[in-house]
Amino acid sequence: MTTSPDALVEGTDLAGIGAVDIDDVLDYVHRDLKRLPGYLDLYRRYLRQRWDVYELDFARDREDWTERMTEQERQAFVSISSGFHHGERQVEVELPVFMLGGSEESRIYMSSQIEDEARHTLFFDRFYREVVGLPGESIQEVLDASFHHVAETFVGPFGLLAYQADELRADPENPVLRVRYGTTYFLWIEGVLALSVMKITLSYCRDRGFLPAYYAGFTATCRDEARHVQGGMRFLRDAVDEDPALLLEIHETLRTILAINGATSRRVALEALGWTPEEVRGLMIRQLRMKLNDVGIDLAPDVEKMVARIEPELAGG
Template sequence: MTERKSPTAVLREGPRTLTEDQVREIEETSLEGVLHVDIDDVIEYVHKDLKSLPDYTTLYRRYLKQRWDVYDLDFSQDVVDWTEKMTEAERESFIAIASGFHHGERQVEIELPVFMIGASEEEKLHIAAQIEDEARHTVFFDRFYREVVGLRGDDIMAVLDASFSWVSETFVGPFGLLAYQADEVRRNPYDERARVRYGTNYFLWIEGVLALSVMKVTLSYARWRGFLPAYYTGFTATCRDESRHVQGGMRYLQQAVRKDPTMINEIHNTLRTILASSGVVSRRIYYEPLGWTDEEVRLLFRQQLRRKLNDVGIDLAPDIEDMLSRAQPVLAGG
């Protein structure tokens, strides 16, 4: 177990500065090396390039270097930690959060192909890579639920069905909206407004806010307690993949607003829809066993959203700030 600063203290410290050596370590480390990388540094790394967003070809080349083999992970120590060392309350909290991902990774994998149709050729390379990343993340969670949590099933869908009872209905908020938005893009793949609405929900909210917040909560718990090394390794490598997805997505939104400043309304309206539908919670997620309070998770959300929009030069409307400060911490991810 390592010494732990409270999440509030870490959040108040504000942005970290990464040295060139740290950036090189995050970008180039092999899968085994990922276990020794601090998750807070990887989350900082997501923001590193947001001010000077890398182009899609650069992101595609990074993907070729960073992709990892999900079948290289060995979950045997995770099984010992899960069954013998974690408390019932810790397992319950963990699974309430992780199940959003178990379903979320698979959903973003299948909703992404329609977004490729209206994209530039360079962006298509990046999206093709992202689809493969999301497929790998789906396998990662399938393995974790089978081998560590102990769910049974003949195929991926059967294991998903077995974890569905842990998914809070708030999961269907952003993900239900994404299914609808993907259908809109499927019918009109070149409709830029529909693409911006889809991109706001998927790349900014689901990946940029929800996924990174859940990564920070579960991975800082695993690091603090010294538990679940294969989960830590695979999900931190997933976070590095998400940095490319978020950077590509923010580049898309930034360019869309530069081409047509009225696109900001699509971004704001999408955020209003998401925030208005959050907060309906019949299955509450308890963060305390993982070392977080509700207020800390809420603060993390706000910080994640504001930083991304600031860095790409998109302002939040005052009524959205207000909705955000009232929103329940609702976690799911992709």
């Protein structure tokens, strides 16, 4: 009897996840989006799926990094993963602000997402120490050491999120502020940017047979992301169901995000990892459309035009 890809993604442990294809995890993100699981369903899934970041063994990754990958590949890889390293840390420390508002069920679920994001931060901390070889005693020192690799495209979405988190801190129950924050974080940063980076870096690892511990840990991270995106889309859809005027806040926030997206001057070169800018653009547009279609959120015509012009942008959380 063969196990379906969905069942494999759903039930595998960290030791088995290295055999899972990233495309199957991306399908898994969207499988449940139409029916949108409740917060306690997501929390129970978290209890089954959480993994131990200290179980990964990066010895073979270190060899691939120093002996088998080219300098160009290392540069491209580090410029993408640094956006994730810093992104994970930022969402981990800013999610508690969002957790304050919402139902008790959503708060319980959010506590699991905060723990996920903390674990993802540690995953990148280990990767940078043990594979890339960055110096640092503390987590902050390793973050400081990777900071100069962070691409310009990181600043826009994460700067916006920091601003929105500050506004929310002053008024945590405000539905407008919560929807703005949720659009930037759950829809754009997690639903579009993070899943696109996962697809790019994990396809590279799989095609080349490189970085097995990174592959296992980041695929497990992508499965965590499935819950985050589903929880986030549930939040946005519930918010619009309760007050249809909030749809305009989603549109307005997307206008801001897409205007920032078009305003960066430096492009991230991913040819070394096998991706052209056109392909990255196509991937991002597809990721955005799938979320919006699945939860039934329509865009205004001017926002549709901006979506068609999306520029490759790489970060995640």
